[in-house]
């Protein structure tokens with residue numbers, strides 16, 4: 001009968017409905033498992049990167065101290081030179097550990113963010129004042145262009161660290177006699193900081209990776225300039241903590257521009 005046919009239809013419909021519900025649940029479980037697996041593998045990669053980064057200075061210290069121990073009657077200058085090299089390696093390890101600690105603190109959510117309404121112009125002026133002697137050594141000009149005075153709710157210490165990393169990089173990865181230009185602007189909602197340099201640039205295929213922990217285009221160059229590969233990861237975390245965003249544009253051998261956008265008012 002018609003009735004039976006429609007009952008049958010309903011059963012089929014119900015079955016299909018139940019099946020697709022089940023399918024949805026399985027799909028979201030699979031997605032969750034994938035997320036956890038990705039997190040686990042990036043955690044493992046992180047631990048192995050940290051270990052590697054710390055092993056490198058340890059290995060050089062071992063070579064240096066072994067040779068100090070094995071050779072008797074070494075001239076004092078050589079002795080001192082080796083000790084100086086060991087100190088350099090210790091400083092490097094300290095830098096890596098400090099960067100790691102900053103990063104761990106930033107990862108512990110927003111609990112320890114200290115917001116105050118400050119002048120971003122002053123903050124940038126202070127950073128540039130501190131970096132000018134370093135840039136001056138390679139005759140790199142630091143320029144600041146502010147389109148308006150900007151007051152914003154920020155964590156002063158953390159934002160200083162974030163912008164400092166960008167300006168320091170713009171100096172580090174620059175040519176002698178080059179320039180770094182910092183601009184500051186704002187609209188009614190956000191302030192914008194750009195850090196532009198006339199430096200070596202970043203290859204296009206590396207642009208997506210520069211914010212990853214320990215990523216460096218040129219490990220040797222980064223190490224020689226005291227880089228840990230953590231600077232931009234820290235900068236990005238700080239900016240995200242302020243609910244902001246950061247972007248990078250670059251052309252090899254011409255230069256790089258980082259643009260930062262942060263809300264003027266911090267909303268919990």
Ligand code: ADP
Nearest residue numbers: 169170173201216217222227228229230231232
């Ligand atoms: P590092 O401690 O090596 O400087 P960062 O996380 O600060 O680490 O930067 C990651 C990598 O991105 C650097 O090693 C460098 O290769 C590249 N990079 C960052 N900033 C610049 C820049 N302004 N110009 C060219 N390359 C840059």
